[in-house]
Amino acid sequence: MTTISTRGEVGASWLVAAAAMGIVTATTLAGNGAVLAALKRAQRSPAHYPLASLAAADLLVGAFVLPIAAARELFVFHLNWAICSCWSTLDVLCCTASILSLCALGWERWRGITAPLSRARRARQARLYAVLVWPVAAAVAAPTAFIPSPKHFHPGEAAKACTVNTNVGYVFFSTSFSFYLPASVMVTLYARILYALASPPTIRAHRGRSPTKPEPPKTTTPLETIKVQKTLVFTSPKGCHLNVPSDKTDAKCPAPASPKNKAFSSSDGIISRQRRATRTIVMLMTLFLVCWTPFFVMLPVDSLCECVRDVTWLWCTWLGYANSALNPLVYAAASPSVRQALHKSLTTSSSTRNTDVQLSPSARRP
Template sequence: MLSPENVSSPDCLNCTQAVGEVNVSKAILLGVIFGGLILFGVLGNILVILSVACHKHLQSVTNYYIINLAVADLLLTSVVLPFSAIFEILGYWIFGRIFCNIWAAVDVLCCTASIMSLCVISIDRYIGVSYPLRYPAIVTEKRGVLALLCVWALSLVISIGPLFGWKQPAPEDERICQINTAPSYVLFSALGSFYLPLIIILVMYCRVYVVAKKESKGLSCGLKTEKSHSEEVTLRIHCKNATENPGSTPSTKHKSHFSVRLLKFSREKKAAKSLGIVVGCFILCWLPFFLIMPIDGTSKPPSSRLEDYLHRTAEAKKGNGAK
């Protein structure tokens, strides 16, 4: 055991009765786990960003949203998680009160931006599946940039409240760095950071499912009709020994339009499925924490050790979720 000065406090989030005690074997194990998660998260998100930046054909508005998600998760894994790891390993905070407040604000900023990026992506996928041919006209680059600016602006508004005093009184011991448990802020941040985006995400993906199912059925019937109609037209052409080029007939033009529509819809449907898996992982990561946080924030006294554990677990998983 490494035993710096022991401290005892009921407000300590992450500490045992002896705050300064560090179990060496536990510290090594946590260090390896956190180190692996941080390395995997940083490299994975950098690869996502570089893959879009280095391939011109991938530079679409949809992929800009995915880059934004990767940037938020990259900041989380590179700026927030290393200090979380040190906090977890030592069992107490060593960086002072001011940095604790800044670190907590950046934590909320990155997590909120990540969740809101998924919200924007779900809206984008709904438009892509519902209006595949009109999508480029609806989702322009200018509107995409505006959406990303809104994501970071809203995330900033939600995260900076505690820096201006919207929090519970800070403990005297600077080695205690805890999640903000002020009831009004807890409810505000939980609604803004998670529940409202979650409702939008679920509504959008339910709509995507309904539209995709309806469109798949329609395109399947259309494909059979198109095939039958094409065979009929070909038979008539052979019987009449038509001299004009079949490619110029209205039926062929309709077939070409139908093929483009089918191809675009298939691509959008595949992208929606992939991103649906990401959203499912996101819900599994964050739902336990955001279920406990409002209850914990309004309980007397708050039992924040479970909340803190769930938060760090969700952070670690989410930081590796954009790849």
């Protein structure tokens, strides 16, 4: 490495850019590290496997990609070919793995809605897809270390260390498998999720169950009724004795809810969860598209015409990096089990003996 000097004058804009990059890097490291720690404490769920892959990819982005990415924007220096090759490969590898993990997470959520009872099978498939994310991402990232790239700087500008590979053939190959195909899969999956959520809750709640016909009431003679009154004593679920068919019950025992009221309560709960899930899905898709679309539109355009200004490169690149910092806030917050584990990690000391988070019934639902 040669001597280091600042890129441009150290003014207000330079300090703001340095502070913003430092915040994104620190948030990415802290947020994804906390998610991985929380996933170890939480009881296993099928969605945790792609979520762990997502957090691991984003953590690697914060640890190995963002520091050099920030340094090359703020300072003028040079690195040897080996370091730059490792950095560019890790950049493509981790960002691609992060995006593919979002696809795996979207698939698991769709399966959780359409097949809520096949939890064990979903867990096996989610684990398999979370593992396959990394070989696919490595296959997309490996060529960037060996394919030569034209120098990406305009006359009069100081060359940046470890320039982004703008080889036309590789750019269209990598953007297709890193963004456009995964984005198409994600849009399709989330559209199917919204369609499944829009179906009537009574149909989805009883999917796979065959309706049963009520049994006709049995007729008894007055003599049999007298015998029942003398001999039969029933116990309620709370342990209260109920003499049948006496009109009075224990005053301490509340009257059981009628099946009709239970149906209304279950329907209201399903509708409420549908609305929350719909809002979360819209937020997730919006975040992903807003953060990554500008970069993956700018990169192919600039590889063809070299007409994108340096400030545009800066904004589009770091907007994509910001997705790694925002993912823990959105994806982990949408998981009740991870949210409970995060809360427990923040409110208890590291010496706590109980390391498993007991989930509430609502958190166990797929």
